[in-house]
Amino acid sequence: MIPLNGAWHFIMLFIAMLQQGSLLRKEYVPVIDPLELNIQKFQTLYQNIGDSTITPDSAEAAFKALFLDFKELTQTQLANCEEDLKKGYVFPVRGYSPRLSIGGRGRGYRPKDFNFFDSRIRKSHPAHDLFIRDRDNDGIDDVMCIHVDILAYTSGLVLGIREDWTSASQWRGGNYVWIYNPCLNALMYYAHFHTVDVKPGQWVKAGDILGKMGRTGFNAQQPRSTTHLHFMYLNITKEGLPEPVNTYTQLLNSRVIDWWED
Numbered sequence: 001m002i003p004l005n006g007a008w009h010f011i012m013l014f015i016a017m018l019q020q021g022s023l024l025r026k027e028y029v030p031v032i033d034p035l036e037l038n039i040q041k042f043q044t045l046y047q048n049i050g051d052s053t054i055t056p057d058s059a060e061a062a063f064k065a066l067f068l069d070f071k072e073l074t075q076t077q078l079a080n081c082e083e084d085l086k087k088g089y090v091f092p093v094r095g096y097s098p099r100l101s102i103g104g105r106g107r108g109y110r111p112k113d114f115n116f117f118d119s120r121i122r123k124s125h126p127a128h129d130l131f132i133r134d135r136d137n138d139g140i141d142d143v144m145c146i147h148v149d150i151l152a153y154t155s156g157l158v159l160g161i162r163e164d165w166t167s168a169s170q171w172r173g174g175n176y177v178w179i180y181n182p183c184l185n186a187l188m189y190y191a192h193f194h195t196v197d198v199k200p201g202q203w204v205k206a207g208d209i210l211g212k213m214g215r216t217g218f219n220a221q222q223p224r225s226t227t228h229l230h231f232m233y234l235n236i237t238k239e240g241l242p243e244p245v246n247t248y249t250q251l252l253n254s255r256v257i258d259w260w261e262d
């Protein structure tokens with residue numbers, strides 16, 4: 001037990017620290033990391049675009065500002081780019097040959113009329129659908145009898161996820177993951193996850209597990225839909241705007257990570 005004068009000593013010291021403000025500064029004032037703040041803003045913006053609670057013009061202006069900031073805030077990562085890009089791309093579906101998995105031999109990619117900022121425009125499909133063997137459409141691979149791993153195509157920073165999708169939701173992407181790669185200044189979108197294994201703010205390497213394949217999403221859940229991963233690659237232009245890129249050739253030549261590999 002602390003003697004009385006000892007206890008007083010601690011109390012006085014505590015009061016002195018309070019007066020100096022050091023306790024308050026250290027313990028009670030949350031310091032928000034600018035990168036973390038930008039990630040939160042991205043998630044809010046994407047939600048607002050999806051819900052049409054922001055006009056396309058305002059969304060575009062907000063996106064530009066955000067991605068000029070992301071470029072600035074991830075400058076320190078650029079030192080690792082050469083080594084990172086040398087390792088090449090990883091096919092996002094574990095154990096699958098790109099040739100067999102990519103839908104329609106790459107003809108699923110339709111960038112015409114793409115508008116990231118207006119979710120009411122739904123004609124385009126600036127993405128590739130990557131399929132698995134799932135004849136009964138239950139989301140589980142017919143041969144391996146598991147939910148297949150979704151792997152990161154490149155390294156990057158997780159900007160946003162959804163993992164609480166329900167079948168009542170109108171969201172077409174279902175459960176999804178957004179990743180920003182500062183070396184390429186590009187944004188990647190993976191959709192229709194069964195479960196998501198990453199969190200916003202997390203850095204991943206090419207080939208890391210992002211989650212499991214599933215059938216979440218307004219259309220993807222329908223019985224007629226064949227189980228697939230929707231994969232979109234958006235280059236960020238000098239002006240800070242998203243521009244779809246056809247990754248068909250890169251996907252065909254990407255590295256396949258097999259079932260037993262780490």
Ligand SMILES: [Zn+2]
Nearest residue numbers: 127128129230
């Ligand atoms: Zn798709």
